[in-house]
Amino acid sequence: xxxxxxxxxxxxxxxxxxxxxxxRVSDLTKKSSSCTFTDASKASSSVSSCSSIxxxxxxxxAGKTLDLSKVEDGTTITFEGTTTFGYKEWKGPxxxxxxxxxxxxxxxxxxxxxxxxxxxxxxxxxxGKTKPKFMYAHKLEDSTIKGLSIKNTPxxxxxxxxxxxxLTDITIDNSDGDDSGGHNTDGFDxxxxxxxxxxxxxxxxxxxCLAINSGENIEFxxxxxxxxxxxxxxxxxxxxxxxxxxxxxxxxxxxxxxNGIRIKTIVDETGSVSDVTYSNIELSKISDxxxxxxxxxxxxxxxxxxxxxxxxxxxxxxxxxGSVDDDADRVYILCGDGSCxxxxxxxxxxxxxxxxxxxxxxxxxxxx
Ligand SMILES: *[C@@H]1O[C@H](CO)[C@@H](O)[C@H](O)[C@H]1NC(C)=O
Ligand SMILES: *[C@@H]1O[C@H](CO)[C@@H](O)[C@H](O)[C@H]1NC(C)=O
Numbered sequence: 023x024x025x026x027x028x029x030x031x032x033x034x035x036x037x038x039x040x041x042x043x044x045x046r047v048s049d050l051t052k053k054s055s056s057c058t059f060t061d062a063s064k065a066s067s068s069v070s071s072c073s074s075i076x077x078x079x080x081x082x083x084a085g086k087t088l089d090l091s092k093v094e095d096g097t098t099i100t101f102e103g104t105t106t107f108g109y110k111e112w113k114g115p116x117x118x119x120x121x122x123x124x125x126x127x128x129x130x131x132x133x134x135x136x137x138x139x140x141x142x143x144x145x146x147x148x149x150g151k152t153k154p155k156f157m158y159a160h161k162l163e164d165s166t167i168k169g170l171s172i173k174n175t176p177x178x179x180x181x182x183x184x185x186x187x188x189l190t191d192i193t194i195d196n197s198d199g200d201d202s203g204g205h206n207t208d209g210f211d212x213x214x215x216x217x218x219x220x221x222x223x224x225x226x227x228x229x230x231c232l233a234i235n236s237g238e239n240i241e242f243x244x245x246x247x248x249x250x251x252x253x254x255x256x257x258x259x260x261x262x263x264x265x266x267x268x269x270x271x272x273x274x275x276x277x278x279x280x281n282g283i284r285i286k287t288i289v290d291e292t293g294s295v296s297d298v299t300y301s302n303i304e305l306s307k308i309s310d311x312x313x314x315x316x317x318x319x320x321x322x323x324x325x326x327x328x329x330x331x332x333x334x335x336x337x338x339x340x341x342x343x344g345s346v347d348d349d350a351d352r353v354y355i356l357c358g359d360g361s362c363x364x365x366x367x368x369x370x371x372x373x374x375x376x377x378x379x380x381x382x383x384x385x386x387x388x389x390x
Contacts, residue, residue: 062088075099082116084108091120091161101128101170107154109140114154115181120161127168134172139202141176146206146229153177162187174198178208179227186217197226200249204228209250212237214263220245230254231276236293238267245274252281253303255295257288257319258332264293272301275344282308282342282372285315287332289325295334305344305372312346312372313339316356328382330358337362337388341369350375355390357383 057072059065062082066089069075073094079102082088086108090099099119107116116136119126128134136156143150156175159167162184172179172194179194189210196207209225212218215237223245225231231247234240234255247253253271258264276282282305285295305312315337317328334357346352352372355362365388381390 062086065090069093069097073097077101077105079103080105082107084110085112087115088117090126091118093121093124095122096124097121098125098127100126101132101134103129103132105132105134107136109137110154111141111152112154113152114176115156115158116154116176117157119157119159119165119167121165122163124162124165125168126166126170128170132171134170136173136175138174138176138196138199138204138207142199142203142205144203144205146204147177148206155181157181159184159187159189166190167192171195174204175207177206178211178229179225180210182210182212182218183214184218185215187215187219189218189220189223191222192220193224195224195226196228197249199228207250208233209247210242211235212240213261215240225250231279232271234266234269235261236263236265238265238269240269242269242271243273247274247276248278250279252276252279252284252308253300254281254284254286255298256284256286257322258286258293258295259288259291259319264291264332266293266295266298268297270299270301271303272299274302275304275306276308277306279308280310281314282312282344282346283314283339284311285334285337286319286324287317287334288319289317289327289329289331290320291331293332295332295337297336298334299338299340300342301338301340303342305342305346308344308346308350308375311351311354312344312375313342313353313370314351314355315362316354317358317361318356324356326356326380328356328358328361330361333361333363335362335364337365339365339367339370339388343369343371345373346375348374351378352376353381353390354378355381355384355388357385359383362388 056074153176
C-alpha cells in the first residue's frame with residue numbers, strides 16, 4: 023500500500039476512490055504504518071492502511087460519524103487530546119467501531135466530550151430534539167476498549183453488539199446532565215452479543231448504568247454506578263433477539279440511583295432470561311427499589327399485570343448490601359404464574375426503606 027508505483031492502474035484507481043492519495047499526503051503524518059489524524063473526515067476515509075491510528079484533537083463535523091469501522095484487523099486506535107462533535111439534530115452515532123483484534127484506547131488526559139447539554143431537554147429519546155447516539159461498538163470481535171474517558175453524551179452512551187469484547191476501565195461521566203436535562207443517557211446497552219466483559223467501569227448518568235437486552239456470557243465487574251437507574255437486564259421482549267443467558271454482575275456499587283439491581287420483561291412477548299448472578303453489590307441512596315424483578319412492562323413502564331412468556335430462571339443473588347431511601351422498597355418481585363423458577367437469594371442485607379406488599383409469585387429460594 024505504501025508504494026503506489028507497484029500497483030496496476032486499475033488497482034490504483036480503486037484505491038484512489040476509496041482513499042484519495044492527495045489528502046493522505048497532506049493530512050496525516052505517516053510513520054511506517056502509524057497514522058496520526060487531526061481531521062475526522064480524513065480519519066474516516068483513510069484508515070485502511072494504518073495499523074496504528076492516533077486521533078488527535080479531532081473535531082467531528084455536525085451530522086457526521088467518526089467512522090472507524092473499516093480499519094484493518096489488529097489495528098490500535100488511540101484518542102489524544104479532546105475529541106468534540108458539531109451540533110445537529112440527528113440519530114448518530116457520533117463514533118462507530120468495528121473489526122477484529124482491535125484495541126481502542128486513549129493517551130493520558132484525553133477526553134471524548136459529547137457536550138450533550140446542546141441536546142438535553144429532559145426528554146431523552148422520548149421526544150424533543152432528535153439526539154445522536156454516542157458510540158456503536160458493533161461487529162467488534164476479539165477486541166478491547168480500554169481506559170476511555172467519555173463525557174456528556176446526548177443520549178445513550180455505548181451500544182455493544184459484539185463477540186468477545188473487553189471494555190476495561192471506561193469512564194462515562196454525564197453528571198452535568200443531572201441538573202440540565204440529561205435523560206436516557208444509558209451507560210452500556212448490550213444486545214446480540216456473545217462474550218462481553220465490562221470491568222472497572224465508572225458511570226454517572228440519568229438512566230441504566232448497564233442494560234442487557236439480549237446476549238450471552240456477559241460479565242460486569244468492579245463497576246461504580248451513580249445517578250441513574252441501576253444495573254439492569256431488560257426490558258426483554260419485542261426485539262430481534264430476546265434471549266439473555268449467563269450474565270454475572272459482581273463487585274460493584276450503585277449509588278444515588280432509582281434502582282440497585284433490576285430485571286424487567288415485557289408482557290405478552292416471548293424470550294428468556296436464564297443463568298443470572300448478581301454478587302457483592304453495594305447499594306446506597308436508592309430511591310425506588312433495592313432489588314426489582316418484574317414481568318409486567320409495556321410501552322416502557324410497569325403495568326402491575328405480569329405475563330409468563332419470558333421466563334426468568336436460575337437467578338442467583340449472593341450478597342446485595344447497603345441501604346435504600348426511606349420510601350423505597352428493599353425488594354420487589356412481580357412474576358407471572360410459574361414463570362420465575364430456580365432462584366437463590368443469599369446475603370441480601372439491605373437497610374432502610376420498606377418491604378413491598380405487592381410481590382406476586384415469588385419463587386422458592388427468593389424472598390420479597
Ligand atoms: C439469540 O441469542 C441467543 C443467545 O445469544 C442465541 O443462542 C440464539 O441463537 C439467538 N436467536 C436468534 C433467533 O437469533
Ligand atoms: C458464562 O460466561 C462467562 C463470562 O462471563 C464465561 O467465562 C463462561 O464460560 C460462561 N459459561 C458458560 C457455561 O458458557
